[in-house]
Structures are given as structure tokens and as C-alpha cells.
Amino acid sequence: MPGRTETSPPLSGGRLRDIRLSRGLTQEGLAERAGLSLGVVKKVERGGSARLETYHALARALGVRTSALFDPSGPHATRRDDRDKLDLMPLRQAIAPPMSLSGRFVSGNTVEPEPDLRGLRRTAAALASSYYGDDYAALAGLLPALVRSARTAVDHFDGGPQRAEALRIRADVLQMAGRYLTQVRAYDLAHIALRDAVTDAVTAADRAAAASAVYLQGWTLIRQGRLDETEQLAVATADDIEPRISRATRVELGVWGRLLVRGSSAAARNNRPDAAREMLRLARTAGSALGAGTAAHPYGWGKFNWSTVALQAVENHVVGRRPDRVLGLSTRLAASTVTMTSNTWHRHRLDVAQAHAMLGQGRQATDVLAQIHDEAPEWLRHQQLAGSVFQEALRSSGRSLTRQQRELAAFFGVA
The missing domain is CATH 1.25.40 (Serine Threonine Protein Phosphatase 5, Tetratricopeptide repeat)
Structure with a gap:
């Protein structure tokens, strides 16, 4: 459950005003019904920004999906993102290098040694620990070189088990990069990393790793306010990988449960509480099958057990403004x-x-x-x-x- 939506998707003040008027509500009436101040309603109707939680309160008061309030016309030209304050150039160069006329990436003049897949895996595992230790400086400093080394390893091996392992390593490294970039709100670059991670995992025939990258894509999409897409992606992928509970491995149960939790999070924010509860009900099946055990994937979705579902239920109550239950x-x-x-x-x-x-x-x-x-x-x-x-x-x-x-x-x- 790596995160909540804290950024402001574009919202049309005119759209909110039209829906409010169609419900026969004054600004004061909408503010009272939504549990917001009159000033907030006026600000949003003028085109001002707010947290997604505020949009959800408005949607709940109006009886519409939260996404129905969002403006599809594009971002405000004068609004800047916190990513402008971060020096992400090395990571940007590693994840999204330019492509030459030959169709090959141009990655500078760096000379890479013979790929050491075991060494790459050890480094990736160590860097995953840095993320859980909140050592973002280490991530920012080491991820660019690790991404480049993983890319070199994939290019070096033409086929066989070594190429498959190189692809799996690169998929895991790109998931770490996407997760870090989402945390620091560099969403477009995170999306590139996670999309490529899905491609690598699919090519390596590793469905669990591919589903893990899809799960992380959902976090990025929620952060962007793309709630319908998040729910659809999570549900479709969960359907594709739904395991036979009696024979499933821990990883299979974990990624399936995580996808359902992600879909529930999106549905709750999109004013679809019934759908959110149903997805949590299914996720509890995965948690129950694990018993007292825990499933883990350090590069992508972290850990999953019964408490993951319980924590998402708490978060959904926050979104629904039920603090006593929280x-x-x-x-x-x-x-x-x-x-x-x-x-x-x-x-x-x-x-x-x-x-x-x-x-x-x-x-x-x-x-x-x-x-x-x-x-x-x-x-x-x-x-x-x-x-x-x-x-x-x-x-x-x-x-x-x-x-x-x-x-x-x-x-x-x-x-």
C-alpha cells in the first residue's frame, strides 16, 4: 500500500459548477454537504487546485465519480511540479536515453565491464533495502549506474537463460526506479520506467514480475488522479493472474492480493465504496490463504499479508471521512x-x-x-x-x- 494521492489532477471549475447547479445546490449548500469551507468550494470553482481528498468529498456530496470532476483539457501552463526542484538528470538519462537512427539507444561514452549477473542481483537487493530505509540519497546516487548496467547486460546476452535473467534483473531495477520516482513525484519518468519493466518481465516470461510492475503503475496513476484507469488496470490484471488458492505460491497470492488492494484504493477515491469493499473482500481471500505467513517482493510491491488488507480498509475509511472507524x-x-x-x-x-x-x-x-x-x-x-x-x-x-x-x-x- 505504497501511497496515497496527494497531488492535484486538473479540475474544471466550470464542470463542478455545472454539476452543482444541476443538483440545485448553492455554493453554501455544497460546502455544507461536503464538509468543506465555503472558501474551498469557491476556490475550486474558480479553477484553483486542491488535494484529491477534497475532490472526493465534493464528488461524494454530488453523487458522482471523483473522475467526473476532472478536466480532460490538459494541465495549467503556470502550475509547476516539485520534480523541478530535484536533480534527476542522471536517472532521466539512464531510463530515457535518446535513440539513434539505427534504433539503438545512445548512452554516452561509458565503458561497461563484462556483465556480472550475480553482482547485479546483489546490488539490486542492497538498493531495495535502501528504499525501505528511506535512504533516498543512496537511491538517487546509485540507481542511474544500476539501470545502465542492467541495460548493458540485456544487450550483451543474445539469448538463453542468461538473457532471461538479465531481463528479470532489469525489470526489478526499473521497478525500484519507478517506485522511487513516484515517491518524489516525477510521474512521467516513473511511468516510462514501469512500462519498460512490464515489457522486460513479459519478455522473460515472468508473469509475477510483470504483474508487480503493473501494481506500481497503479500507484503512479493514482498519484496523477487517473482513478478509472487504475481500477480497470488492477482488476483486469488480477483477473488474468488469479491463482488457484489451494495450489498458489506465496508470491502468486501476494501480487494478486496487492492488485486487488490497489483497485480498492482507486475505487474508494473515485466514490465507488461498494466496489472498493468487494475488492477488499477478495483480497482477504489471499491474506487468509497465507495464514500467519507473509508474501514478499522487495523490488515491487513489498510485502503482503492479512494486515495489508486491514490497512487498506483503514485508509478507505479515511477517504470516506469515517475517522471513528479509523x-x-x-x-x-x-x-x-x-x-x-x-x-x-x-x-x-x-x-x-x-x-x-x-x-x-x-x-x-x-x-x-x-x-x-x-x-x-x-x-x-x-x-x-x-x-x-x-x-x-x-x-x-x-x-x-x-x-x-x-x-x-x-x-x-x-x-
């Missing part, structure tokens, strides 16, 4: 013995902070955010939603800021 389920999860990756736990704690903020419990929300900051500051730095939750928490925390709140305000850049 806190109730979180208490039950905290009392369980299941182990999670640090990223998964911190994402869940961010849900808990948002639930407290929704209930006007600003101090409790701040305490949770402070705990996440102490444990994973680099991860938190890339979570735009965290800053929004903190601002919401401040509004219900009283007039004077505590030392803890002042430190978080400086971290999030909140005046």
Missing part, C-alpha cells in the same frame, strides 16, 4: 502481533493523524506526526498530505504553539 481499527491493529515494514507502519500512522485532525483533536494529531518525524523524517518529507494534516491540526489546537508544533511547522514550512 481509530477503532487502528487500535485493533496495534494490539496484533503482525509485523510491517517501517514505511507501511508510518503510512498507517499518517492515516491515524488525519483521523484525529478530522475529529478536531489537534494535539493528538500533532503527537502522531511528531512520532513519525522522529522515526522517519526523510520519508515524511516527501508526504505532501502530512503538511496538510498538520495545518488542519493547528486549526483546532488553540492559539499558542507548543515547542513540538513549532518544530513541525519549521519542518513542513508552515508559517
Whole structure:
């Protein structure tokens, strides 16, 4: 469950206004029904941006899919993305090199040694650990060379098991790159990496790796607000790879369950709660089949077990603005013995902070955010939603800021 949607897909103020008027609602009436301020409704109708959670609240109040509000005409020319602040040139050159008239990629004058597939696999595994350790500096520094080396290995071997292994390695490396790029909001480059990862895995006849890359594509698409496509892609792929439960391997159960969880996430955000619940019901089948075990794929979808489904249910309750259920389920999860990756736990704690903020419990929300900051500051730095939750928490925390709140305000850049 690697993420939530924190960016703003283009939205047409005129489209929102037309739907509102067709429902016989004033701006004040829509704001009240959606649980938003009048200022937010006015801002969005003027063409201003907002979080996807805000769009979902509007869609829920109007009884339409969230995607029905999005503007298909294209992005705003003056809106810039955070990726402009990042030095991604080496990774961009490695993932999307130019192509010459011969149909071959032009990758500069770098001289690569004879490919060492075992060494490449060891390096890829070590770099996967860097992602889970929130060491984004290591990822940014080492991924370009690893992508180039994997490309060289594929080009070097003409066929046989060595070429198949080189393709599998490159697919895994590109999945890591796509996951990192999605985390830092370089979505177009992430999409290129993940599309190529699917191609490599399919060529190597590795359906599980291909499905894993599809799962990560879903994260990128959700971050872009492409909810219909995400759900369709996840459901279609899950149907294609649905295992026979009694004979399935852990990896087969894990990737199938992960795809269903991804589809549920998209459906919940797209104001399709019944579809979201049905996909989680199917995903629980995979979790139950694993029993107390855990499926893992370090390069793509990470880990999957029964708690993955439970955590997505919590997130769907956040999207549906049911904070009491969020806190109730979180208490039950905290009392369980299941182990999670640090990223998964911190994402869940961010849900808990948002639930407290929704209930006007600003101090409790701040305490949770402070705990996440102490444990994973680099991860938190890339979570735009965290800053929004903190601002919401401040509004219900009283007039004077505590030392803890002042430190978080400086971290999030909140005046």
C-alpha cells in the first residue's frame, strides 16, 4: 500500500459548477454537504487546485465519480511540479536515453565491464533495502549506474537463460526506479520506467514480475488522479493472474492480493465504496490463504499479508471521512502481533493523524506526526498530505504553539 494521492489532477471549475447547479445546490449548500469551507468550494470553482481528498468529498456530496470532476483539457501552463526542484538528470538519462537512427539507444561514452549477473542481483537487493530505509540519497546516487548496467547486460546476452535473467534483473531495477520516482513525484519518468519493466518481465516470461510492475503503475496513476484507469488496470490484471488458492505460491497470492488492494484504493477515491469493499473482500481471500505467513517482493510491491488488507480498509475509511472507524481499527491493529515494514507502519500512522485532525483533536494529531518525524523524517518529507494534516491540526489546537508544533511547522514550512 505504497501511497496515497496527494497531488492535484486538473479540475474544471466550470464542470463542478455545472454539476452543482444541476443538483440545485448553492455554493453554501455544497460546502455544507461536503464538509468543506465555503472558501474551498469557491476556490475550486474558480479553477484553483486542491488535494484529491477534497475532490472526493465534493464528488461524494454530488453523487458522482471523483473522475467526473476532472478536466480532460490538459494541465495549467503556470502550475509547476516539485520534480523541478530535484536533480534527476542522471536517472532521466539512464531510463530515457535518446535513440539513434539505427534504433539503438545512445548512452554516452561509458565503458561497461563484462556483465556480472550475480553482482547485479546483489546490488539490486542492497538498493531495495535502501528504499525501505528511506535512504533516498543512496537511491538517487546509485540507481542511474544500476539501470545502465542492467541495460548493458540485456544487450550483451543474445539469448538463453542468461538473457532471461538479465531481463528479470532489469525489470526489478526499473521497478525500484519507478517506485522511487513516484515517491518524489516525477510521474512521467516513473511511468516510462514501469512500462519498460512490464515489457522486460513479459519478455522473460515472468508473469509475477510483470504483474508487480503493473501494481506500481497503479500507484503512479493514482498519484496523477487517473482513478478509472487504475481500477480497470488492477482488476483486469488480477483477473488474468488469479491463482488457484489451494495450489498458489506465496508470491502468486501476494501480487494478486496487492492488485486487488490497489483497485480498492482507486475505487474508494473515485466514490465507488461498494466496489472498493468487494475488492477488499477478495483480497482477504489471499491474506487468509497465507495464514500467519507473509508474501514478499522487495523490488515491487513489498510485502503482503492479512494486515495489508486491514490497512487498506483503514485508509478507505479515511477517504470516506469515517475517522471513528479509523481509530477503532487502528487500535485493533496495534494490539496484533503482525509485523510491517517501517514505511507501511508510518503510512498507517499518517492515516491515524488525519483521523484525529478530522475529529478536531489537534494535539493528538500533532503527537502522531511528531512520532513519525522522529522515526522517519526523510520519508515524511516527501508526504505532501502530512503538511496538510498538520495545518488542519493547528486549526483546532488553540492559539499558542507548543515547542513540538513549532518544530513541525519549521519542518513542513508552515508559517
